[in-house]
Amino acid sequence: MDAPFTTLLLLLVASYSALRYLRLRRAVGELADSLTAGADDLSITFSPSAARKELAPLRRAVMNTVSEASLVRDSERKQREFQEALLNEIKDAIFILDRNREIRFLNRAAELLFPVDQPYRSRPFLEVCRDHRVYDTLALAEEIGAKVSDSIALRVHSEGKKGFREVSLLVEAEPLFFGGSTENTGSWLLMKDISGQLETEQIRRDFVANASHELRTPLSIINGYLETMDDPAVDLTQALYRRAIVTMRKHGERIARIVEDMLTISKLESAADLLRSESFDLRDSLDDMIGQLMPIIEQNHARVAVKVDSARPWPLIGDRFYWDQVFFNLIENALKENPEPGLKITVSFRKEGGRYLVTIADDGIGIPAADLPHIFKRFYRVQKHHAQTQVKGTGLGLSIVKRAVEAHHGKIGVESQPGVRTAFTITIPLPPPTELPDDPSGGRSKDRSHG
Numbered sequence: 001m002d003a004p005f006t007t008l009l010l011l012l013v014a015s016y017s018a019l020r021y022l023r024l025r026r027a028v029g030e031l032a033d034s035l036t037a038g039a040d041d042l043s044i045t046f047s048p049s050a051a052r053k054e055l056a057p058l059r060r061a062v063m064n065t066v067s068e069a070s071l072v073r074d075s076e077r078k079q080r081e082f083q084e085a086l087l088n089e090i091k092d093a094i095f096i097l098d099r100n101r102e103i104r105f106l107n108r109a110a111e112l113l114f115p116v117d118q119p120y121r122s123r124p125f126l127e128v129c130r131d132h133r134v135y136d137t138l139a140l141a142e143e144i145g146a147k148v149s150d151s152i153a154l155r156v157h158s159e160g161k162k163g164f165r166e167v168s169l170l171v172e173a174e175p176l177f178f179g180g181s182t183e184n185t186g187s188w189l190l191m192k193d194i195s196g197q198l199e200t201e202q203i204r205r206d207f208v209a210n211a212s213h214e215l216r217t218p219l220s221i222i223n224g225y226l227e228t229m230d231d232p233a234v235d236l237t238q239a240l241y242r243r244a245i246v247t248m249r250k251h252g253e254r255i256a257r258i259v260e261d262m263l264t265i266s267k268l269e270s271a272a273d274l275l276r277s278e279s280f281d282l283r284d285s286l287d288d289m290i291g292q293l294m295p296i297i298e299q300n301h302a303r304v305a306v307k308v309d310s311a312r313p314w315p316l317i318g319d320r321f322y323w324d325q326v327f328f329n330l331i332e333n334a335l336k337e338n339p340e341p342g343l344k345i346t347v348s349f350r351k352e353g354g355r356y357l358v359t360i361a362d363d364g365i366g367i368p369a370a371d372l373p374h375i376f377k378r379f380y381r382v383q384k385h386h387a388q389t390q391v392k393g394t395g396l397g398l399s400i401v402k403r404a405v406e407a408h409h410g411k412i413g414v415e416s417q418p419g420v421r422t423a424f425t426i427t428i429p430l431p432p433p434t435e436l437p438d439d440p441s442g443g444r445s446k447d448r449s450h451g
Helices: 003-037 053-089 108-113 132-144 195-229 239-270 282-299 320-337 397-407
Strands: 093-098 103-106 148-157 164-176 186-193 278-281 303-307 315-318 344-352 355-362 411-417 421-429 448-450
Touching (some): 132 186, 164 195, 195 239, 278 282, 282 303, 282 320, 282 344, 315 320, 320 344, 320 355, 320 421, 397 421
Parallel strands (some): 303 344
Antiparallel strands (some): 093 103, 093 186, 148 164, 278 315, 303 448, 344 355, 355 421, 411 421
16 A cells, blocks of 8 residues: 555545544534523423434433433422421411521411511521520520520511501521531521410400309399398398398399300300201291390380391201390390380391391380490490399399300491480301202291280
8 A cells, every 4th residue: 555545545534533432522512502591490401413323322311310300390399389388288377498597488377577678598697686685585586596485576567458467477497407417507597476375365364253253243232231130139030131032033133144154155165056047937936035035125114116027037057046136135135225115126137148147126225336346245235224123133234245246257347326216237148959958947927016
């Protein structure tokens, strides 16, 4: 083989090798570009050069690695979305902070508690919650490396309203440790609104104190008379002691009524789902209670006018016992607060917007405006000019009415113009037609008056 031919052959081989090298280099470069372009969503498309068969093993290895990374990423994303959805359902505010006390996560309750216009993530916690007591609780937890709790009163934004409201919060904070590290990598913070619990506890304490006071008074009167009469020389037939017996009987009845009313409220508040669910007619309940109160109505020379369309039934699904209590207490309250002759009480039913509207009004002395916000509170009594001439009521009747109505998903309101008119209005949802009997009314005359 001569030298020129050998040189030409070597030149061709070198040229071919250089061309293959350049193509392979170009294909590897385009493969790298494809990987870079699809790095965010892991969807990779190869160019014709990158799809050369020489790169098939490399492509397979890359695609296997990408597929595994995609599965891991999707699994982590779903797990993170599940955890965030779970935390967002929690009603307590939750913060996850890094070691610099910057926010890495917060749930929806935390956003509602501390609304801001700027993004929350990577923002210093102190810029979101500007209360040093919360920050001090967090700092103490990080300092001792354990969970710390504290109760604080905090002014926060009113949800859906302008301005602020004061809430009582139970604040818990604890550092986070990952991978067996002894150095905290962040902290979690939980804020639980305990305003309702504290209010309920205060109501309970007030209830016990008021009940004790209300029972102590009649018991002291009864015991005082009994001590006076507990003497063999006392002639119990004297008019003085006969009047004492009458007074003791009245106060004994009052004690029994207080106990009965307290038990009724206790049953209403223990669990609304314990109420009986039966079909009955509201007009039947009203008529029965007017019948029971008829002696007081006649004694006070009062009148009760019932303005109800008797051509139609007024069915309701609920516990009739408590609706008897509603009508009895509202009418009795009007009679007791207005003992002067001539009182007129008007009861009316009507349907409006898928609800029953029941109004019980009277033309008596009325309720002062200052007392209106408090009349449904337990043991609250409006001070009237005649209050000292008779045994007081229990102060629980209107409280029972309110809780009985609310237990049936209704509402009650009151309006009063002293000396003109006082009206209690109850709104209660109509029962589903499928749960009603054919005709629970039985037919009645229209607009009857009693007394």
